[in-house]
Amino acid sequence: MSKPTTDQVPDGGVVAEDPADHSVWPLWEVFVRSSRGLSHVHAGSLHAPDPAMALRNARDLYTRRNEGTSLWVVPAAEITASDPDAKGGYFESAQGKSYRHATYYTQSEGVPHL
Amino acid sequence: MATHTPQLHAVDAPGEQITAEAQRAADDARLGWERFQELIEQDKRVEPRDWMPNNYRKTLVRQVSQHAHSEIIGMQPEGNWITRAPSLKRKAVLMAKVQDEAGHGLYLYSAAETLGTSRDQMYQQLYTGQAKYSSIFNYPARTWADIGAIGWLVDGAAITNQVPLCRASYGPYGRAMVRICKEESFHQRQGWEILYTLSHGTEEQKQMAQNAVDRFYGPALQMFGPPDDESPNSQQSMAWKIKRFSNDDLRQRFVDMIVPQAEALGLTLPDPDLKWNQKRGHYDYGDLDWEEFFSVVKGTGPLSHQRLAHYRAARDDGAWVREAAAAYAAKQAEADRGSALLRA
C-alpha cells in the first residue's frame, strides 16, 4: 500500500451511535473471573431486559463449560472509553519512561535480592 | 459500546472555503486511514472505536451477520432430531450442540454489533428474507445419520473455515471465533462418532450412514463458497486480512482432511474423480454442482421456506415476551428513580 495523501482517504469513519439503542433489550458487557485469585476478564456481550436477567443470561451463555466462578455484567452504554490510540497522545506519556521499570537499573545486576 | 464521537465523512475537497471544522475532520480521517493501513500491514487488530473504511465495515457486517444467521438457522435441522435421538446420551449431546449454536450466533451478533449494526436490525434482515446464510441448512436432516454427517462434514467444513478466522483483522470477530472454535471442537468429533457407530452397526444402520454422507458431501464442499475466480469479494477480504485463505485453498485443505477420515469410518465419499495427485501433493476432486448452489443461495433450497417460516414463528410468538420483559424493566427503573427522589 502506498503512502496516502489526503485525497486518497476512502469513505470511512467511526461508529457514531450505540446500535443497542435500536434493540428491545439493551446490550450488556460480561466479565468473567475464571478462578479465585484472577481478575474479571471481558468475555463478550449479550442482551437482557434488566440486571438480574443479564446476570442469569451471562451464567447460561458464558459459563457453560466451567469458565467462571464469578460474573460481572455492565450496561454497555455505561462504559466510558478512551479514544483509540491513533487519535493523539493519550498513551504517549507512558512511552519512553523506562526509569519506571526495574530493568532500567543495571548497576545492581548480580547483587543478591535486589 | 456507546461512543460519542461524531461520524467522520470522507474528505471531498471542500473547495476554497475550508472551515476549521472541516479541516479538522479531514485531518482526523487522514490520520485514521493511515493508522488503519498500518494496523493491517503490521498484522495488528482493528478495534471497534478505530477509524475504518466504510467498505471494510460493510464487508465485515455482511460476513459476520451471515455467519451468525447460519448458526441460528443451523439449529433447525439438528433441532429436528432432539426429541427423537435414539439414546439418552445422544439426546444430551445433541441438545448441548444445538444450544452451543445459539451461543455461537449470539457471540457473532455481538461482534457485528460493535460495527454499528444492532442485533434487532440483523434479525430483521433475516426475518424479511434479505439476509443470506449458509445454503447447506436449507437441506433436510432426514435421518439420524444426517446428524452424524452434519457434525462430521458440515461442522468439519465450518471449523476449517473458522480456524484461520481466529486471526481476522477485526478484533471482536477474531475473539468470537476463538471462543467458537474452542467450543466446536466437540461438534465434529461427536458427528464422526455417530457415523462410526452406525457404519459398524447393523446393515441398515450402515446404509443410513452412507446415504447421509452421499447427500452431505457436495453441499459441505460448497460451504467454502464459489470457486476463487467466481468470488468477487474474496480478494478485498484477503487484502484486509479478514480472510486468510482463498475458498479453493480451504476446500482443498478440507478434502485432504476428510479422505482418510472417511476411510477410517469405512464409508465412501460420493466422488468418482476423487484421487491422490502425487504431483500436487493433494487429492483431486470432481466438479461440484454450482448451478444448484447458486439457486439454493437465491432461496430455492428444498427447505428455504420452511426454515424462514420456523424462524419467523419463533420471533412472532416471542414478541409479547420480549415486550413484557422490557416493560417490566422500565417500570422497575421508574420505581427506583421514584424511591431515590423520596430519599433525597
Added chain:
Amino acid sequence: MSEALGFTAADSATRISAGEAITPEELRSAGAQADEDTARYALILGDDSLILAQRLGHWISRAPELEEDIALGNIALDLLGHARFFLTYAGTAWGKTEDDLAYFREEDEFRSARLVEQDNGDFAKTIARQLVFSFYAHELYRRLVDSSDQTLAAIADKALKEVAYHQDHAGQWLLRLAGGTDESRQRMQAGLEAVWAYVEELFADVEPTAELAGTGVAVLPSSLRENVMNGLRHLIDQAGLEMPDVKAAFGADRTGRFSEQRGHILTEMQVLARRHPGATW
C-alpha cells in the same frame, strides 16, 4: 487445539473444563445395586425429569430470544441428566440400561406426573409448569439428600443445586410476565390456571414411595405439600397474580390415569430406537 489457534494462557475468560461432578456413566461403573422397590421409586423420579426434558428440548430454536434458547437448553440438559441418573440406577435392579427403560417401556409402564406431560403451550404456560415442578423438585431433593440410600442421596445432592437455579429462572420470569404488559399478565395467569389441576398429583403417596418413606429411602410426597405450596403462594402473591382456584384432577396415582399426551411424547421419543431393536447408537 489451543496451540494451533494461538490462544494465550492469559485469556482466562475462555478457559474451559468438564468439572468434577458425578456423571451417569460413573454411576453405572460404581456398581451400586438398587432393590426392586427402590428401583421403582427411582423410575418415578426419573420419568418426571425425562418427560419434562423432552418437552423443554422442543423450545430450542423456538424461544422468545436467543438468550432464552440457551437458558431453556441448560435446564433441559440438567433435567435429562437427572433422568439418566435415576434410570441408570433403576436399571441396576433388572439388568437394564437407561435406554432400555427410556425407549422400550410402554405407555402404561411410565410413571411420570401429568404436570410434566402437559404441552408447552405459550411461554407463560411453560414457565408456569417450570415454576411448579422446580419448587416441587427443590423441596424433594432438599429432603432426599438425607435418604438412607446413598446413591439416591448423591443424585439428589447434584440435582438440588441445579433445580435451585431452575426455580430462580421460573420465578424471575413469573415476576416479569406478571408485571410486564397487560397481555403478558393475562397469559401468565392463564398459564398458572392451565397447569394447576395437576399440581396435587405430585403430592400423592403412591406406592412404593409411601412404604420406602417409612424406611428412610424415599421422601413422602404428601409431606412436601406445605412447603411447596407456601413457596408458590408467596411468589404468586409477590407477582401480584391470583393463586388459581382450580380443583385437582381426579386420579392422582401416576399409573392408570395418565394424560393423553404421554402416548404422543413417547411415540416421538421412542420411534427411532424401536425401529432398530438391539442396535447401538
